[in-house]
Amino acid sequence: MYSIVIPCRNGSATLSDQLEALLAQQHAADVEIIVADNGSSDGTAELVRRFIEMDERIRLVGAGGRPGINHARNVGILASRGTAVLFCDADDVVEPGWIEAHVRAFERGADCVGGPLRRVLPNGMSDGTQEAVSTLHRFHPWPPGANCGVRRDVFDRIGGFDESLRGGGDETDFFWRAAEAGHPTTAVPEALVEYRLRENLRAVSRQFFAYGRGTVRLFHRHGSRGMPRSLGWDLPAVIVVGVLQIVSARPGSARRRRGVERLASRAGRLVESMHSRTWYL
Known part of the structure; x- marks a missing residue:
């Protein structure tokens, strides 16, 4: 069965x-x-x-x-x-x-x-x-x-x-x-x-913010087992691309959604990195 x-x-x-x-x-x-x-x-x-x-x-x-x-x-x-x-x-x-x-x-x-x-x-x-x-x-x-x-x-x-x-x-x-x-x-x-996919972008933002925090928790658990650290060197580019996706795309578009997902996830990483003192951006 x-x-x-x-x-x-x-x-x-x-x-x-x-x-x-x-x-x-x-x-x-x-x-x-x-x-x-x-x-x-x-x-x-x-x-x-x-x-x-x-x-x-x-x-x-x-x-x-x-x-x-x-x-x-x-x-x-x-x-x-x-x-x-x-x-x-x-x-x-x-x-x-x-x-x-x-x-x-x-x-x-x-x-x-x-x-x-x-x-x-x-x-x-x-x-x-x-x-x-x-x-x-x-x-x-x-x-x-x-x-x-x-x-x-x-x-x-x-x-x-x-x-x-x-x-x-x-x-x-x-x-x-x-x-x-x-x-x-x-x-x-x-x-x-x-x-x-969720319709409300506020809900999407909350969802991916939580995903970002969860990623840092994963590194805290699995970093010693081989999960590589993300130092966030690409963070400026991620922010620029995310903002451009949001401001240049029409409401309800996949492009705007991707921008929200991108920025919310990295924001979650930043918050959890500071909260847990485990640097992972």
């Missing part, structure tokens, strides 16, 4: 699209779909129960003991019955063939898997595709948390997701620890997820 875990907090507005996409998948594997509810205060639980009435493969588990996506991931996987677990998010949509592609990778011997994200703007236009595994920090490749998976025995061996990490670096730390234990991530380019 293969398990699919969806960590979710207040996802009633989007979750139905993801569940419908998962139920429509064509595959030969025996699967279960677990929604790990991280203390939702909206109608998430009621929505999932309606889906359970239609398909017994769906399960709802309470994961409200501690805020954070890693807590929900851990609770979901501990409740799972599969030999391997796939993760996707409540506000995205898996594309046809997603389950089958990941299952094939596991059957070929993969311990950890990751798939690409097709970035979709709120207006439905494409903003490119994020690779299945990233080497952004010039260290171990890691998959996006919205499209990844791990064998259950590997999860048990390395101790699960670190629940103290929230807002950035959460899945990266897990897959780096897996790689250091001899379980690298296998890229599965056929397993595509439609990654639905």
